[in-house]
Amino acid sequence: MNGDAVVVEGLTRVFNKNLVAVDHVNFSVKEGEIFGFLGPNGAGKTTTINMLITVLKPTEGKATVCGFDILKHSSEVRNCIGVVPQEYTADEDLTGLENIILCADLYGIPREISKKRAEELLELVELTKFKDKQVQTYSGGMRRRLELACGLINRPHVFFLDEPTLGLDVQTRAATWNYIKLLKKEYGMTIFMTTHYLEEADMLCDRIAIIDYGKIVTMGTPNELKEKLGGDIMTLSIKDGNIDLSSVIEKVPRVKEVKKQDGTYRIKVEDGEETAPTILDAIRAEGHSVTRLSLTKPTLDEVYLEYTGKSLREEEESKEAVFRQRVTMRRARGGAH
Amino acid sequence: MTQRNGNSKNPLHGLWALTNRELKKWYKNPYLLFLSIIQPLIWMGLFGRAMNIGAIFTSTKIPIPTIDPPLTIPQQIQLGQAFSNFSTTIMQETFKTSDYFSYMSVGIVSFVVLFTAMFSGMSIVWDRRLGFLSKALSTPVARGSILMSKVLNSVIRSIIQAAIVLGFAFALGLTVGPDFTVFNLLGVFAAVFLIGVGLSSIFIAIAVRSTRIETQMAVMNLLNLPLLFASNALFPTNLMPDWLQPLTKINPITYVTDANRQLILYAIDMHQLAIDFLFLSAFAVIFSTIGIVLSWRYLSK
Numbered sequence: 001m002n003g004d005a006v007v008v009e010g011l012t013r014v015f016n017k018n019l020v021a022v023d024h025v026n027f028s029v030k031e032g033e034i035f036g037f038l039g040p041n042g043a044g045k046t047t048t049i050n051m052l053i054t055v056l057k058p059t060e061g062k063a064t065v066c067g068f069d070i071l072k073h074s075s076e077v078r079n080c081i082g083v084v085p086q087e088y089t090a091d092e093d094l095t096g097l098e099n100i101i102l103c104a105d106l107y108g109i110p111r112e113i114s115k116k117r118a119e120e121l122l123e124l125v126e127l128t129k130f131k132d133k134q135v136q137t138y139s140g141g142m143r144r145r146l147e148l149a150c151g152l153i154n155r156p157h158v159f160f161l162d163e164p165t166l167g168l169d170v171q172t173r174a175a176t177w178n179y180i181k182l183l184k185k186e187y188g189m190t191i192f193m194t195t196h197y198l199e200e201a202d203m204l205c206d207r208i209a210i211i212d213y214g215k216i217v218t219m220g221t222p223n224e225l226k227e228k229l230g231g232d233i234m235t236l237s238i239k240d241g242n243i244d245l246s247s248v249i250e251k252v253p254r255v256k257e258v259k260k261q262d263g264t265y266r267i268k269v270e271d272g273e274e275t276a277p278t279i280l281d282a283i284r285a286e287g288h289s290v291t292r293l294s295l296t297k298p299t300l301d302e303v304y305l306e307y308t309g310k311s312l313r314e315e316e317e318s319k320e321a322v323f324r325q326r327v328t329m330r331r332a333r334g335g336a337h
Numbered sequence: 338m339t340q341r342n343g344n345s346k347n348p349l350h351g352l353w354a355l356t357n358r359e360l361k362k363w364y365k366n367p368y369l370l371f372l373s374i375i376q377p378l379i380w381m382g383l384f385g386r387a388m389n390i391g392a393i394f395t396s397t398k399i400p401i402p403t404i405d406p407p408l409t410i411p412q413q414i415q416l417g418q419a420f421s422n423f424s425t426t427i428m429q430e431t432f433k434t435s436d437y438f439s440y441m442s443v444g445i446v447s448f449v450v451l452f453t454a455m456f457s458g459m460s461i462v463w464d465r466r467l468g469f470l471s472k473a474l475s476t477p478v479a480r481g482s483i484l485m486s487k488v489l490n491s492v493i494r495s496i497i498q499a500a501i502v503l504g505f506a507f508a509l510g511l512t513v514g515p516d517f518t519v520f521n522l523l524g525v526f527a528a529v530f531l532i533g534v535g536l537s538s539i540f541i542a543i544a545v546r547s548t549r550i551e552t553q554m555a556v557m558n559l560l561n562l563p564l565l566f567a568s569n570a571l572f573p574t575n576l577m578p579d580w581l582q583p584l585t586k587i588n589p590i591t592y593v594t595d596a597n598r599q600l601i602l603y604a605i606d607m608h609q610l611a612i613d614f615l616f617l618s619a620f621a622v623i624f625s626t627i628g629i630v631l632s633w634r635y636l637s638k
Contacts, residue, residue: 053475078477079344085475087468093362105354106476108344154344154476324468 004028005158005190006035006052010061013047021047023214024061029158029192029207034184036205037194040308044214045194046086049162052192053083066157079107082156082189086163087324088143088331089150090135096122096146097131103150114153121149124186125179141172143331148179152187159183161193165200167329173197177204198300208300210307217307225303231256232272237264237292238283248286252279264292272297351478355486356493359460363494373494377449377502381442381509431573434512434602442506443601444570446525447594449502450495450533451564455557457491458540462553474636484632487541488625492533499529503601514602521600528600531617532593538621538628545628545635570594592616 006029013022022044029035037045050056052065054074063070066080090099097118104114122128125145135143144164151159164180165173177200184191195201201208202222209219218225238245241263249258249267254275257268269275272295283290364370408416432440461484464470473483503511503525544553567581568574568590577585585591596613599605 050471055471055474075477078475081475083472083475085468085472087472089467089469089472091358091362091469093365094358098361102354102358103476106351106473106478108347108350108477110344160475323466327467 003031005031006063006065006192008048008052008061008063011048011051011058011063012060013044013051013056014059020214022051022058025211025214025216027209027216027219029190032188032190033206034191034193034204036201036208037192037211038196038198038201038208038304039194039211040196043211043308045211046162047214048211049160049192049194053081053160054078079154080157082151082154082159084147084151084159084161084164086166087328088147090143090146092136093134095132095134096127096138099135099146100150100153104153107154109154117153117155118149121152124183125149139172140168140331141175144168144172144176145179148176148183152183155187156189158190158192161191163194163196165195165197166325167331173200180204198304202300210304212308218303222300226298226300227270229298229303229306231268231270232298233296234267234269234272234276234279235264235292235294235296236267236279236290238288239291240288243288245283245286245288248282249279252282255279348479348482351476352482352486352489355473355478355482356489359486359490360493363490373453373498374501376452377445377498378505380448381445381502381505431576433598434514436512438509439506439511439602440598441571442502442509442511443597444594445506446499446502446529446597447532447568447570447590448565449498450529450593451536451561451590453495453498454491454533454536455540455561457487457537458544458557459550459553460490461487461541461544462547462550465548466550470636480632480636481629483636484538484541484545484628485625488534488537488628491537492530495533496526496529499526512602514604516603516605517601524600525597528593528596528614528617531614531621532589535589535617535620535624538624542624542628542631545631564588564590568594589617589620592620 006027008025008027011022011025012020014020025044025048037048039045047056051058052063052070054070054077057071065077068074068076068080070077090096091102094102100118100121101111101114104111104118109117119128122131125148127142127145127149130138130142135146138146148164151161161180165176168176180191180193181204183189193205205222207219207221208225209216210225211217218228220228244260246258246260246265249255249265252275254270255267256270259266267279269279276293276295280290280293362369363373428434428436434440461470464473470483474480503522540557543556547553565571567577567584568588569585570590574582574585574591592613596610596617599610599613
């Protein structure tokens with residue numbers, strides 16, 4: 001298995017002979033990491049996930065999940081993965097517990113084991129109190145938690161999350177992140193998730209790939225990606241505005257660029273937090289004092305916009321996809337419809 | 338690390354879980370359960386009782402043609418008797434039973450199966466639209482089980498509904514035939530099972546690629562009444578126009594209705610009954626196979 005939970009080589013999917021949804025994508029997900037797949041709507045995130053979870057056949061290329069080929073050994077792949085789709089797939093007419101048991105049955109897990117696991121998972125996602133209530137009475141956050149529990153019933157090795165917080169409010173999103181972190185801690189699995197919430201990716205993911213128009217445009221840890229943009233921006237003012245200290249600042253290691261404008265310095269630095277004190281020391285050593293200082297770190301938003309461009313997308317999505325998303329959003333917002 | 342060693346490879350495990358999911362929607366929802374029981378009863382009452390074809394011949398409102406010289410009282414009684422015998426003969430000749438209600442009630446059984454089977458196709462369209470289908474496809478459950486669970490659900494519902502319809506028909510005075518025993522009911526349920534498997538497989542096969550509820554509705558509307566009327570469910574086929582006859586001969590509704598009438602109402606013609614069951618079995622086997630093959634082909638896109 002050479003330490004990689006998912007290996008993707010030249011994976012391609014073409015719809016209707018001309019719409020290239022995923023275009024020769026290569027990446028690998030390391031054992032035990034949270035890998036985030038970012039991109040605008042229609043970029044190919046869900047198509048990629050659907051191929052990896054063996055629901056959709058690739059047009060070209062190959063991929064292995066848990067060391068099994070997704071085409072040749074699809075049933076082994078299915079056994080070792082857990083999936084939380086974008087939609088709320090739990091059956092509204094059944095109770096939470098019945099839904100989890102149904103998932104367990106789909107994996108052929110014997111009843112005596114599945115009952116124990118279901119209770120354990122319900123406990124973990126704090127739904128024990130509601131387990132005998134029909135899912136149509138659940139709130140968006142509860143439904144999402146139930147989906148997480150369902151996806152974990154077979155103790156998956158690789159856990160696929162497609163937009164896990166789509167349509168949830170800020171509190172519920174934060175809570176969902178905590179559950180994901182908790183689940184990962186508890187079960188120590190590899191997580192592959194797609195999202196278009198950048199702060200989510202930044203907070204949760206060990207590594208990120210940004211995909212656009214079916215191609216991966218950049219990949220790395222959140223920090224690496226931010227560094228790629230050219231580092232942090234530090235602005236500072238000195239008491240005596242007439243003296244130019246640019247040459248002094250430039251000598252400090254990890255400073256990349258200094259600009260002086262009307263008495264304030266704009267400094268591009270690497271590792272802003274660590275470099276800033278050094279810069280202050282250098283200025284003090286010259287006998288000057290700093291009156292104001294601020295440090296801005298590039299956010300993932302800037303990285304994202306840098307790679308995917310700022311123009312709005314006129315996506316053409318299938319009616320089915322639009323419908324599903326609408327249902328998901330509606331259910332996320334408030335319990336019954 | 339993944340603990341899949343203890344998991345059963347028995348395909349029935351997943352099949353039953355999925356079937357039970359569908360059935361629970363039905364029996365856990367008292368409102369739905371009530372409606373699905375009341376609907377065939379309304380049909381039975383409306384068609385079987387309201388369209389009282391036998392009454393056409395026994396109506397006292399039809400004036401006896403005046404004859405000159407006028408008939409004596411005994412002659413009138415005699416004529417009335419003759420007329421009544423004549424009407425019974427017509428009923429007997431046409432429907433092979435003296436009352437249309439009995440004839441009709443058995444037809445309603447076929448009708449109930451047909452309508453239940455039609456809706457089984459709808460649920461797969463919903464599963465696709467709501468994402469449950471892809472969720473199920475990402476699990477190791479057998480692809481065929483996903484479809485067969487819908488078939489099984491529809492068949493179980495049909496059998497229960499058929500039992501309810503027959504129970505009411507018996508209570509309302511269905512006249513059983515000379516060969517009827519309680520064991521014949523097992524034959525009726527077997528026939529319902531076979532037609533249910535065949536019909537729901539057809540409708541699911543039609544639905545398996547469909548993503549739109551509307552398309553499925555249109556297909557259902559196109560097929561339901563023609564299938565019902567081009568059969569012997571409501572009216573004997575031998576009185577239908579010649580161009581329609583071939584259609585009734587290949588319509589499985591005709592065979593299930595005939596089998597059930599033989600078992601309940603008529604003196605059993607073993608030869609004809611065997612043909613009915615042979616046809617129904619072939620129908621069930623062929624279409625469930627097609628359904629499973631299509632599910633293999635189309636469920637994984």
